[in-house]
Amino acid sequence: MHIHHHWTGLPEAARGSTVAMGNFDGVHRGHRAVIDAARAAADAPLGVITFEPHPREYFAPDAPPFRLMNAESRANRLRRIGVDHLYELPFADELAGLTPEAFAREVLADGLGVAHVTVGQDFRFGKGRAGDAATLADLGRTLGFGVTVAPLIGEDGEEFSSTAIRQALSDGRPDDAERMLGHWHRIEGEVLHGEKRGRTLGYPTANMSLEGLHLPRLGVYAVMVDVLGGPHRGRWPGVASLGVRPMFGQNQPNLETYLFDFEGDLYGEHLSVALVDYLRPEMKFDGLDALIAQMDRDAAAARTILAAL
Incomplete structure (x- = not known):
């Protein structure tokens, strides 16, 4: 997959695509329907x-973190489902100030030279969110590209949405999040140096930042971990603590993941950690022996859950 960071100066091979357009936070099943409609719309x-x-x-730069995916994670998911070109456009004053007409002309027609555009029926665009899907269809007829409006989808009367997925994760229901996403919810990023306390407890962990992301319920999870590159590239089952480490007075949430039967150095590598099942809330223990005993139980429970997948 080729990633492009602007709508100008593109090589000719990057122009003329059939595109799905939206924020695609989570790349959930509703988003997949929009992308699949784009795939079918044009040769x-x-x-x-x-x-x-x-x-x-x-x-709203000061609003609480809400994203299900950072840019890296979203790109990895789109690559997995067969997207050829990702146009990750810089959303700043220039783009925010374009009217719907200017956006359609300057970005879609002149810049990207799109053959066809697919959006969800709730899509809004342009300065002040003045344009909707019907506006885009009218502009496409004028500017020479096709437009498909994909209906919202869901099940049991519930639309698949990033909002509903965030709520499921906040409640500690990763299985419900997976049902709406169509894949496990993943946290992706670089392995950072931490306090290295886990190795002294018999559980060396890979530490990752949660900055900018919506926080799932704090606690311990059974996880599947993809090491995305380097000499240890591959998949491992594991157990992870997502939280503030109350035993040690820490209060900055992070993700600490123990990979079963793994040996090696992961610092600087990028991981994709899938939250498979919620095991228990975060707890404070009466000493390290009690903590280690609980970690042993957590690891055993996670192994049982993951072995059944």
Whole structure:
């Protein structure tokens, strides 16, 4: 997959795609329907237009973190489902100030030269969110590209949405999040140096930042871990603590993951940690012996759950 960070100066091979357009936070089943509709709409390379940072971060920079995915994780998911071109457009003053007409002309027609655009029926665009899917269809007829409006999808009367997925994760229901996403919820990023306390307890962990992300319920999870590159590239089952480490007076949430039967150095590597099942809430123990005993129980429970997948 080729990633492009602007709508100007593109090589000719990056123009003329059939594209799905939206924020695609989570790349959930509703998003997949939009992308699949784009795939079917035209005989052209498949592209996705999205925005970085998320427009909500631009308009409300002090709001609590809400994203299900960082840019790296979203790109990895889109690559897995066969997207050829990711147009990760910079959302700043220039883009935010374009009217719907200017966006359609300057970005879609002149810049990307799109063959076809697919959006969800709730899509809004342009300065002040003045344009909707019907506006885009009218502009496409004028500017020479096709437009498909994909219906919202769901089940049991519930639409698949990033909001509903965030609530499921906040409640400690990763199985419900997985049902709506169509894949496990993943936290992806670089392995950072931590306090290295886990190795003294018999559980060396890979530490990752949660900065900018919506926090799932704090606690311990059974996880599947993909090491995305380097000499240890591959998949391992594991157990992870997502929280503030109350035993040690820490209060900055992070993700600490123990990979079963793994040996090696992961510092600087990038991991994709899938939250498979919620085991228990975060706890404070009466001493290290009690903590280690609970970690042993957590690891055994996670091994049992993951062995059944």
